Amino acid sequence: xxxxxxxxxxxxxxxxxxxxxxxxxxxxxxxxxxxxxxxxxxxxxxxxxxxxxxxxxxxxxxxxxxxxxxxxxxxxxxxxxxxxxxxxxxxxxxxxxxxxxxxxxxxxxxxxxxxxxxxxxxxxxxxxxxxxxxxxxxxxxxxxxxxxxxxxxxxxxxxxxxxxxxxxxxxxxxxxxxxxxxxxxxxxxxxxxxxxxxxxxxxxxxxxxxxxxxxxxxxxxxxxxxxxxxxxxxxxxxxxxxxxxxxxxxxxxxxxxxxxxxxxxxxxxxxxxxxxxxxxxxxxxxxxxxxxxxxxxxxxxxxxxxxxxxxxxxxxxxxxxxxxxxxxxxxxxxxxxxxxxxxxxxxxxxxxxxxxxxxxxxxxxxxxxxxxxxxxxxxxxxxxxxxxxxxxxxxxxxxxxxxxxxxxxxxxxxxxxxxxxxxxxxxxxxxxxxx
Numbered sequence: 001x002x003x004x005x006x007x008x009x010x011x012x013x014x015x016x017x018x019x020x021x022x023x024x025x026x027x028x029x030x031x032x033x034x035x036x037x038x039x040x041x042x043x044x045x046x047x048x049x050x051x052x053x054x055x056x057x058x059x060x061x062x063x064x065x066x067x068x069x070x071x072x073x074x075x076x077x078x079x080x081x082x083x084x085x086x087x088x089x090x091x092x093x094x095x096x097x098x099x100x101x102x103x104x105x106x107x108x109x110x111x112x113x114x115x116x117x118x119x120x121x122x123x124x125x126x127x128x129x130x131x132x133x134x135x136x137x138x139x140x141x142x143x144x145x146x147x148x149x150x151x152x153x154x155x156x157x158x159x160x161x162x163x164x165x166x167x168x169x170x171x172x173x174x175x176x177x178x179x180x181x182x183x184x185x186x187x188x189x190x191x192x193x194x195x196x197x198x199x200x201x202x203x204x205x206x207x208x209x210x211x212x213x214x215x216x217x218x219x220x221x222x223x224x225x226x227x228x229x230x231x232x233x234x235x236x237x238x239x240x241x242x243x244x245x246x247x248x249x250x251x252x253x254x255x256x257x258x259x260x261x262x263x264x265x266x267x268x269x270x271x272x273x274x275x276x277x278x279x280x281x282x283x284x285x286x287x288x289x290x291x292x293x294x295x296x297x298x299x300x301x302x303x304x305x306x307x308x309x310x311x312x313x314x315x316x317x318x319x320x321x322x323x324x325x326x327x328x329x330x331x332x333x334x335x336x337x338x339x340x341x342x343x344x345x346x347x348x349x350x351x352x353x354x355x356x357x358x359x360x361x362x363x364x365x366x367x368x369x370x371x372x373x374x375x376x377x378x379x380x381x382x383x384x385x386x387x388x389x390x391x392x393x394x395x396x397x398x399x400x401x402x403x404x405x406x407x408x409x410x411x412x413x414x415x416x417x418x419x420x421x422x423x424x425x426x427x428x429x430x431x432x433x434x435x
Contacts, residue, residue: 177218
């Protein structure tokens with residue numbers, strides 16, 4: 001079972017997984033994976049002097065860890081470095097390949113290992129968010145007893161994807177997208193490394209490497225893949241500069257072809273989706289037209305559902321523009337209809353126009369606040385009786401019961417607006433609009 005999951009017997013994996021040399025035909029990103037902290041680039045807030053991860057790497061892990069961050073930011077690499085420093089029995093686990101049966105078998109072996117040798121097992125779970133609640137629960141007793149130290153890596157927000165019992169027993173370390181200079185340094189090392197990288201294959205100036213870094217959106221794996229693609233094109237075609245240099249050079253034309261259209265980091269149903277729509281909504285609320293158009297365009301370029309965006313704009317119109325400019329609602333409804341008629345890409349301009357209009361419009365959320373206050377009163381007071389003078393006396397019996405008695409027609413009686421009360425008796429004096 002374990003041979004098919006991990007490629008090696010877990011009793012012998014304590015060094016094999018992170019000491020093994022990637023084969024020459026492995027992807028460049030795998031060949032260039034850092035083997036020590038000296039080769040690691042980025043995440044200075046975790047690995048800088050005196051920071052938490054450097055301390056863990058120097059003294060060994062004492063607590064279960066969850067590494068949370070976007071793809072290509074070094075989560076698996078850090079787990080390998082922690083495993084090397086821990087000197088524990090080590091088992092890498094794939095949430096993609098493993099099920100509850102495999103989990104229980106490995107947990108039983110971990111318990112037996114601790115009873116036999118006193119040594120704990122460090123279990124690394126790649127993509128832990130892919131495990132369901134029952135699968136994650138299976139680790140819990142062993143974490144609680146101390147049989148295993150768990151390290152999980154995830155691109156998804158652990159608050160939503162990791163069970164609270166595991167979270168409460170783990171420390172979450174957040175990895176950030178790599179900065180441009182970090183990615184350039186990684187690419188430069190790959191170009192110069194003759195043993196594992198592309199040393200001697202081609203040359204590229206800093207401007208070309210920066211272009212690749214920008215196209216990768218802070219993802220080192222994507223950047224190295226782009227560099228490897230570009231190198232294959234350069235070697236395959238040769239370049240005009242080959243006569244002048246011992247190595248072919250990556251030209252702007254080949255670079256553009258290799259990069260093509262960058263794929264922006266986005267997950268339509270995940271955290272980045274909610275981060276971007278939140279940024280859009282709050283930029284409109286803050287009357288920042290430039291930022292509003294930027295965040296909308298980010299979502300459009302990332303492939304977000306245009307009808308979803310149109311619905312959100314309609315909501316913003318009633319929530320934040322409100323009574324200050326009721327016409328904003330009509331603008332958003334018309335934008336939705338325009339997109340429905342024109343489709344992409346022409347219809348998207350209507351959405352841009354609507355968001356720019358709302359960002360510039362005066363803001364008023366009094367109706368939104370009044371609605372919340374009314375809901376709170378209804379929750380607190382229940383179904384308060386309608387005052388008799390406001391009830392509809394549609395039958396003689398109802399008139400005799402006092403329905404409608406004392407009602408005053410405001411169009412004919414100007415004093416009715418101030419003298420006739422319309423709220424239930426229990427809520428007299430309430431003013432949701434503060435006037």
